[in-house]
Amino acid sequence: MSAAGPEAASRRFEIVDPDAMHALGVNLGERLRAGDLLILTGPLGAGKTTLTRGIGEGLGVRGPVTSPTFVLARTHPSLVDGPPLVHVDAYRLADAEELDDLDLDFERSVVVAEWGAGLHAERDSWLDVVIERPEGRAGDGADDPDWSETLVEPRTVTITAVGPRWQTEAAW
Template identity: 40%
Template sequence: MSSRTVRTTHAEQTEALGAELARSLRPGDVVLLRGEMGSGKTTFVRGAARQLGTRAPVTSPTYTIGRRYDEASPPVAHLDLHRLESLQDEDPALLDDYLTDSHVVFVEWPEVADGELPRVRWTVTLAHAGADAREITIAEVAA
């Protein structure tokens, strides 16, 4: 498993790091994003989605569970599970439209899914490091 930590000092650098990771992603890959509120998870996803070809606004799907950017290549699904306590009390098909073999999937607040997410390839952990700085650790998950 490979891992690296990068310090960014503004949103554009965080987006660029997301774009860099996106170049290695394939359809069906799942990327877990961890970090407290405001740590840059959606900013990271925005950079990745842009790299994959979406031109639509990339915003947090906190109140809708997820957004799909089907014009990207491969298509992108962006989930935010923050408002859920767990998946146990939810419709079992809640995430089916997002977790497909054809999409690259980014999941914010993955702790809610507690190991129920398939094909996790990367974890990205973002932490505040003062002012606009972030410490971002990207780790490949062993197959």
């Protein structure tokens, strides 16, 4: 058993700019199905919302996909008869129980939870997405919540697939 949980496998991606982050999201979105949960972790300005916009495009949902910071969760219905995207900002949630209180339809939706580390307690499968970016330099956009507004620097994205759903997925 790994730190992420049972049956975990990881892949790393070097992302050079917001377009590449968006493209990674599109690629992921095209592979996702109802019931999938993605936990996004990374500092402000890392590209979590940019990735989620791409996921929304890959899923074919109604947009625009924007950060749900002030509403906690936004649902984007499918335009192509697929699952809706539920985009959650879990920053203010204390635990998985509070996530349950939002009454999200996990089984019929794709749920992307920014700041959601540790909120997968009731799930047997999920994708843990960690976005790293250079930090600590003046003017690096550390206080900007949207990567498109920050200085463009490469990111490293590590996706860890946890649980039985991802063990049978050929090309996650």
